[in-house]
Amino acid sequence: xxxLLSGATEMARGLIVDEFLSGHPDWRHLALEDLKNAQDEDxxxxxxxxxxxxxxCECAKEALKEGFNVVITCxxxxxxxTVQESFPKELTSVYLGRSLKAQKTFDxxxxxxxxxxxxxxxxxxxxxxx
Numbered sequence: 001x002x003x004l005l006s007g008a009t010e011m012a013r014g015l016i017v018d019e020f021l022s023g024h025p026d027w028r029h030l031a032l033e034d035l036k037n038a039q040d041e042d043x044x045x046x047x048x049x050x051x052x053x054x055x056x057c058e059c060a061k062e063a064l065k066e067g068f069n070v071v072i073t074c075x076x077x078x079x080x081x082t083v084q085e086s087f088p089k090e091l092t093s094v095y096l097g098r099s100l101k102a103q104k105t106f107d108x109x110x111x112x113x114x115x116x117x118x119x120x121x122x123x124x125x126x127x128x129x130x
Contacts, residue, residue: 001069001070001090001092001128002060002064002069002070002071002072002087002090002091002092003027003069003070003071003072003091003092003094003124003127003128004071004072004074004080004083004084004087004091004092004093004094005017005071005072005073005074005094005096005124006073006074006075006077006080006093006094006095006096006106007095007096007097007099007102007112008096008097008112010033010073010075012096012112012117013033013073013075013096014031014073015117016096016112016117016120016121016124017029017031017071017073018117019117019118019120019121020071020121020124020125021071023121023125024069024125024128026067026068026069027068027069027070027071028060028063028068028069028070028071029070029071029072029073030056030059030060030063030070030071030072030073031073032053032056032072032073032074032075032079032083033073033075035049035052035053035056035079050082053079053082053083054082054086057082057083057086057087060072060086060087061086061087064090069128080093092107092108092127092128093105093106093107093108094106094107094108094109094110094124094127095108095109095110096110096112096120097109097110097111097112097113098111098113108123108127110123110124
């Protein structure tokens with residue numbers, strides 16, 4: 001299974017994923033935030049980030065082959081389509097925050113404004129247990 005988390009802040013996503021992973025040793029985390037942080041200044045059209053995203057998705061596929069599940073945190077909307085296309089069958093998408101638009105686009109929405117990281121992690125647990 002691949003769990004795609006988007007929305008909220010980088011810090012909130014990180015806290016929720018850390019909490020979730022502490023109870024799920026069979027899961028691995030792919031933080032696409034790291035791709036944005038490592039962007040090359042000379043890459044004005046963003047192709048380097050796109051290729052890095054494709055490589056990251058291939059790494060996640062390898063983890064799946066090894067028997068792990070993968071949680072992917074995604075910092076920007078333009079990355080989501082590529083991730084969804086890379087995992088057409090395994091992906092469950094979750095938006096962290098409040099958004100009416102997200103309810104139409106994502107499989108699940110967790111209102112992180114009114115819940116702790118532990119509560120959000122418990123909701124993720126219930127989603128992956130379905």
